[in-house]
Amino acid sequence: MFKRYDPSVLSVAIIACNNEATIGRTIESVRSLAGRVVVVDSGSKDRTVELASSLGAEVIHHDWEGHVRQKQFALDQCDTPWVLSLDSDESVDSQLAGEIGAVVSSDDPHIAGCEVNRRVWFAGRELRYTWQPEWRMRLVRPQAARWAGYDPHDRLDVSGPSRRLRGVLRHDAFATVAELLRKQISHGVHAGESYHKLGRRASVLKLAISPTAAILKQIVLKSAWLDGWPGWACAMGAGISAAAKHMRLLELASGAAPADRQP
Numbered sequence: 001m002f003k004r005y006d007p008s009v010l011s012v013a014i015i016a017c018n019n020e021a022t023i024g025r026t027i028e029s030v031r032s033l034a035g036r037v038v039v040v041d042s043g044s045k046d047r048t049v050e051l052a053s054s055l056g057a058e059v060i061h062h063d064w065e066g067h068v069r070q071k072q073f074a075l076d077q078c079d080t081p082w083v084l085s086l087d088s089d090e091s092v093d094s095q096l097a098g099e100i101g102a103v104v105s106s107d108d109p110h111i112a113g114c115e116v117n118r119r120v121w122f123a124g125r126e127l128r129y130t131w132q133p134e135w136r137m138r139l140v141r142p143q144a145a146r147w148a149g150y151d152p153h154d155r156l157d158v159s160g161p162s163r164r165l166r167g168v169l170r171h172d173a174f175a176t177v178a179e180l181l182r183k184q185i186s187h188g189v190h191a192g193e194s195y196h197k198l199g200r201r202a203s204v205l206k207l208a209i210s211p212t213a214a215i216l217k218q219i220v221l222k223s224a225w226l227d228g229w230p231g232w233a234c235a236m237g238a239g240i241s242a243a244a245k246h247m248r249l250l251e252l253a254s255g256a257a258p259a260d261r262q263p
Contacts, residue, residue, distance in 0.1 A: 005105035008035035011078035014057070015040050015070050016088035020047040022172045027055040029091035029170075030084065033100055039088070040074040048088070067154045072147040081107070083142045085156060089172045090118065096167025100139055103165070112160025113140035118169040122180070123230040126170075130224040130231045135164060150194040152187050177233060184237040188244025195249050202253035207246040215239040 012034045016023055027037055037057040041049055042064040052059050062073055075083060082104050086092075092100065096116060103114055115135045120127045137145075137156040149155040174180040218224040218235035225231055 005101065006035075007033065009080055009107075010034040010082045010084065010100075010104050011036040011038060011080040012084045012086060013038050013040070013071075013074035013078050014052075014086045014088050015042070015074050016044065016048050016052065017042040017064070018044045018046050018048060019088035020044075020051055021175065022089040022091075023048050023051050024055065025091045025170075025172070026086060026088055027052060027057055029093075029097070030086070031056065033092075033097060033104075034084065036078070036080065038074060038077050040070065040077065042070065066151045068147050068149055068151060071154060071156075075142055075145065075147065078142055081141065082139065083145075084139050086138065086169075087171075091170045091172075093168045093170060096165060096169060099165035099167050103139060103163075110161055111141075111163060112144040113137050113156070113158035113162045115162060115164045116167070116169045117164075118171045120171045120173055120234065122174060122234060125227070125230060127224075127227045127231060127234065129222050129226045130218055130234045132222060136169070137162065138169065139165070150191075150198060152190045153194075180233060180237050181240065184241040185244045188241035189248045191241075192245040192248030193252065195245065196252040200249065202246070202250040204250065207243065207250060210246055211239040211243040214242040 010033060012030045014026060014037065016039050023039070030037060039052040039057045039059045040062050041052070041059055042062060049059050060077060062070065064070060065073065071085060075085060084100065103111065114137070116138050117132075118134045118136050120131060137158060140156060140158050144160050145156055145158045147154055148157050174183055215235050215238060218238055219232070224235045
C-alpha cells in the first residue's frame, strides 16, 4: 500500500465517450489516490456520464478535437502539482497505485514525469507478451508536460527527467474479436489520414509489406503466440490496422476520396 499523502496534490484527467463498460473500473482504481478526478466527455450516448458522476468525478463536456487536442484539453483542466492522464478504458493495479503514491508523496523536484507499462486485457485474460512492453508517459508535472504526436498515436512529452514505475496499467481496449477488428480498422484509417496531412508518401510497396511486418513483429519479436489465440488475434489485428493505414493513404493521395472524416 502506498504512503499516505495529501490527495489534493494529484488530479486524474480522463477522456471518455461511450465507455460505460470500463469507466467504472477506471475511476475506482484511482479514487483513493487523487483529490480530483476530471472526466472530459465528448458526447456519450450511454451511461458514461451518469456512472462517472456517481463515482464522484467532475464531468466536463468538450466536443471531440482529436486524440492529441482532447487529451491536452483534459490536462489543462488540472492545476495540481501532479496529474495522472488516463483513457477511459485504462485502470491502475495495486502495485502501480503504490508507485504513484510514492512519487507524489516524495515530490522529487528532479522528476518531471513517470512512465507506466500498459498491458492489454482481451478475451478474459492478460496479454503478457503481445505489445509488451508498452511504456507510456502518464504521471506528470503539468507545467512540464504537453501532448504531442499525431492522431490516433498520441504521446505525452515532458521537459525534464523521468522514471519508470512498477506495476501495470490495465488496458481493456476491446472485449470481442468484432470490437478488435472495428477499432484496428478505425485506428488504421485515422492514422492514414494523419499521414496524409503530414505529407507522408503513399506506396503500394508499403501496403504490401507493412501488414506482414506488423504481424511478424508481434508473433516473432514480442512472442505474442505465448498469449494463445488472443495473442494471434491481436497480431492479426495489428496487420489489419497497418493495411487500413496504407490503403487510406493511397486513396487520399490518388484524390479518390475527401480527406475530412467524422470521428
